[in-house]
Amino acid sequence: MSGPVDAVDAPALADVGHPAAPCVEVSDSREETVGKIRVRRALPRRGRRTVGAWCFADHMGPADVTESSGLDIGPHPHIGLQTVTWLTDGQVLHRDSLGSEQVIKPGQLNLMTAGGGVSHAEEATGHYRGTLEGIQLWIALPETTRNGPAAFEHHTELPQADLDNNAGTATVLIGDFTGLTSPARQDTLLVGTDLDLRAPATVPLRTEFEYALIVLEGTVAVHGRPLLPGSLGYLGEGRDELRLEVREPARAILLGGEPFPEPILMWWNFVARARPEIDAAHASWTSQDDRFGRVRSALPLIPAKAPYWPQSGENR
Ligand code: MN
Numbered sequence: 401m402s403g404p405v406d407a408v409d410a411p412a413l414a415d416v417g418h419p420a421a422p423c424v425e426v427s428d429s430r431e432e433t434v435g436k437i438r439v440r441r442a443l444p445r446r447g448r449r450t451v452g453a454w455c456f457a458d459h460m461g462p463a464d465v466t467e468s469s470g471l472d473i474g475p476h477p478h479i480g481l482q483t484v485t486w487l488t489d490g491q492v493l494h495r496d497s498l499g500s501e502q503v504i505k506p507g508q509l510n511l512m513t514a515g516g517g518v519s520h521a522e523e524a525t526g527h528y529r530g531t532l533e534g535i536q537l538w539i540a541l542p543e544t545t546r547n548g549p550a551a552f553e554h555h556t557e558l559p560q561a562d563l564d565n566n567a568g569t570a571t572v573l574i575g576d577f578t579g580l581t582s583p584a585r586q587d588t589l590l591v592g593t594d595l596d597l598r599a600p601a602t603v604p605l606r607t608e609f610e611y612a613l614i615v616l617e618g619t620v621a622v623h624g625r626p627l628l629p630g631s632l633g634y635l636g637e638g639r640d641e642l643r644l645e646v647r648e649p650a651r652a653i654l655l656g657g658e659p660f661p662e663p664i665l666m667w668w669n670f671v672a673r674a675r676p677e678i679d680a681a682h683a684s685w686t687s688q689d690d691r692f693g694r695v696r697s698a699l700p701l702i703p704a705k706a707p708y709w710p711q712s713g714e715n716r
Contacts, residue, residue, distance in 0.1 A: 452657015456538035470524030474699030478514035480671035490532030496520035497693025518550035590657030618650025
């Protein structure tokens with residue numbers, strides 16, 4: 401997915417604190433159109449910018465892919481983040497400036513590391529017709545890798561765990577969960593898991609991680625609070641397990657991680673720490689210098705959105 405992340409999603413104000421205690425804070429996602437697909441943006445939201453290093457979550461679809469409608473996101477740049485694309489239905493074609501060309505299908509993890517600069521396009525495959533649904537997540541990179549080389553991984557096999565004697569299945573996208581480790585690169589301590597629930601289940605958590613739940617299908621209740629598609633359930637820190645109540649089959653993404661140690665600055669498709677970095681990335685994409693390379697795509701380049709900085713000194 402391309403952003404755009406702008407002042408509507410993440411105004412240039414200080415983030416609220418990260419509760420060190422368990423909680424259930426429910427915030428509504430914001431509807432947005434990306435390419436030709438409706439998405440529900442659960443992160444970032446006002447007051448909730450990050451969960452661990454997770455800094456962006458777009459639940460895309462379900463949408464019909466036809467001859468004239470599909471995910472058609474032309475080449476656009478990223479810095480300072482990883483994109484994680486995870487489909488529950490349909491297909492998407494990923495192309496990037498590293499030369500990668502990869503069809504993404506349900507159950508496969510597509511992970512692109514931007515480092516100091518990469519560009520990619522996310523396209524319809526051309527032949528797939530049917531429903532498209534999935535989630536795109538961004539992970540903020542730490543100081544050690546955020547200016548480093550770009551990279552691309554695609555994992556067709558991920559570890560899966562049975563939950564509570566057949567209550568459901570957990571697929572480990574990133575990090576460790578129930579003793580199983582994803583093969584995907586991980587630059588900070590974090591976890592991302594797809595939970596396919598058929599019955600109530602209890603899952604193990606790490607007390608030093610903060611967590612959030614994004615329900616893709618059905619309803620999952622946490623401490624009596626129902627979470628539905630179109631919202632983010634922020635769960636705070638300090639739990640060693642989590643009880644998930646379901647009355648019908650449900651699908652949810654559980655995100656967690658150590659609270660990100662540095663404030664991040666997000667604009668459009670860029671994650672940085674300070675304004676001059678965003679201004680420089682914007683200038684590079686606008687002038688099409690060598691920083692973001694070239695993507696072999698027939699789709700038009702997405703023009704950079706000019707940074708908007710508030711007049712007051714509320715942000716750096
Ligand atoms: Mn993108």
